[in-house]
Amino acid sequence: MKRLYPAWGVAALVSILLLQSKAHAQVSSYTDTLRLSLPDAEKRFIDSNLQLLAAHYDVDAQKALIKQAGLWDNPVLSTDHMITADNKWFPYGKTTSDGAPLSQYAIQLEQLIYTAGKRGKQINMAVTNGRISELQLQDLLRNLRYQLHAGYYMVAKQIAYRQIYQEQLAQLQKLSSGMKTQLEAGNIARKDYLRIQALVLSLQQDMAELDRDIADTQTDLRVLLQVKDGSFILPATNATALFAGVNASMPEQIDAVIASGEQNNPYYQLQQAQVLYQQQNLAYQKALRVPDVTVQTNFDKNSNVAINYWGVGFSVPLPLFNRNQGNIKSAEATIKQQQALTQDAATSLRQDIRNAYQKLAIALQQHNSSREQFYEDYRGMQENMVKSYALKQVGLPEFIDFFTDFTTSQQRLIAQQLNLALAKEQLNYAVGTDVVK
Template sequence: MVTGGSAHAQTPGNDTLKLSLKETEERFVNNNLALIIQRYEISQAQAQIITARLFNNPDFNIANGLYNPETKKYFDMSRNGGEYSAELSQLILTAGKRNKNIQLARINAEQATYQFYDLMRTLKYTLRSDFYKIYFQQQSAGLYQEEINSLSSTLAVFKEQYKKGNIAQKEVLRIQSQLYALQTEQNDLRDAMDDVQSELKLLIRVSPGLTIQPQISTGSDSKPVLENIVYQRLLDSAYTHRADLKSAGLGLEYSKLNLQLQKSMAIPDVSISLAYDKQGSYIRNYTSAGIAFSLPFFNRNQGAIRQARIAVDENKVQLQSQREQVESELDNSYKSALRLERLDSSFDPKFKADFNQLIGEVFKNYQRHNISLLEFLDFYESYKTNTLQFNMLQLNRLTALEQINFVTGTPFFNQ
């Protein structure tokens, strides 16, 4: 079973960074720019709650006569000749509009939080998958390098023997051809490694010039883990913990509350006012209190109410669609992981060690001329193919378990 190592982050050279899975995740959580941006989105959404809680400011206006033709004065403020007026008014929202706007702002803030966790879920799946992929790619690259070094030494010996006339040229060319094929395959693997390295380095924000070397421990106890977990538990966990499902549920809640708000918008708001007029009214020093509101004869917010109703129906379908998508994803991921676990369990744990020992004996026998060149190369090709397939199986198994974590939104298999 592959588990996260406990080695501390270090840079033994100028271009290699050794990291355990735990250390990689810590760098990701603290440094990833996409997560930092999403945290700002949460802060902005929370600030909108403050805005929604605020009351409307009162309005105040004052007016003074520009010119008094009787006193021939501009801005006449005299007791007998001047004229000025003032008014103070306050808009009062009715039908609970303020409270509904506060609730909508809170839902927006919750959705921003769930979007953050869903982004983290998605990126962490990529992070952990890349971590394991790099590890097994480096194991495969090491295999290629071992074979290349071995064949390079053999080729050098063959060239000397060919010059002395001890072996035929076709044997030299056969070794040389095999060596070139290995070097080409190794180069293709390194290209793929560079792509994954680039993605992982961007996720945890380390220098592009570094090479990440995953530190994990491997053993021969790859015991099945899915057989101990009931499928329904995985499905229930997905319903409970998937942040995108929670966000979709909040989207339905938001649309229902918005429908209530749009209905309340059909009820006019009220404006109350206090006014003073020095002498512009029917009496001197006129004071008044007033109330104003629109008469909802024509516009009763019919279009917005209908639109809000449609949004409720749409969000219901959207939520159901996401739930069914989760069920489909989990079913597919579970079956794939189960097949890989059974395949891995069917392998004899001693097979790899026995095969490694066998290839060593094959090389010795070839040097002693106990086997032919073709037999030697055939064994080498089988050894390479077997080791690469074994690495791929282990990678696919771990990636399938990570897919279960991703689909359920729960770290069931936190290797």
């Protein structure tokens, strides 16, 4: 048994080294692949996302309402005509036997005039409402852009994980195949073979779970990018190159970052605009206490007073019972409600920025050259460990422990790189602008 062990071990070693040289090719080849860089994905997202398109239409609709708010009410024209008199239909131009005219008609023109600056207040509310719509669009863009970037980085991480699983699984399957032959020849213990089989099953289960996660991420990205078919969205570069291009450094002092957030975060600005809108609504509700005036002019042909009667008049409702008291109190309460929400948004903004700032600091601390060198050295050890196991210089338990630790270490490296990219995106998202380029 001892004479045969190195033979199958060397065979397994040769197969493993060949597999390692083809690691990149072993990543699943997806049909209908859509390969995009992050800038290309963002451009496609801006051009085709239907949620953004709908929000743009809402902005246009609110701008149209600003113009509508400034329009005067149309004048009202009313007429009154005689139909029959002395058994004569439409007796226009006809007279009685004594020369008196038979026909009579009246024309009246009315115009509603708003008082207390109601029209100007409505225009102000419409302008603020348009601003609210624009801020809602900006906030939607901020949220969807963060989802796009996070999803893009997540796909890169998931594909890198899958490549690790594929490499390790291929190694174990080759090793398992060689051990099966030796088991049948009675050269190794069955427990050693079963331990390798257990590792194979564990990796296969991990890969299946990862594939489910990949499917979920792909669905989200297809919706964001409006991909109509089932194309697999693949980053233009692998995870190593992608994350290597993520350059991040700590921005200025936290207080300056918070001040920038107060000026640029669209959700916080939206809450402030809502306060302004409610204040304008209160002013409008108070203006409604003042009644509007309807002015009119009329002409009456052959009236009882004169043959050609011209008159002017006006009408105004008397504010004896309804002085809009309920709507005014409601508007005052709504202002207080919105002010409370704005204060809450300010607190959330500051804490979100502080949290993201701290996470970026932690990610940068973890992301340094010494740690990168450790992972490079660890990758080099893998090859030596395989050789040592093939030559029986290490036992199976030690080999399995190293194999498991190596897989975990490679995943941690990718997760560490992903955390830096996401920490950068999260801080930019919280502030509302790219404070970390």
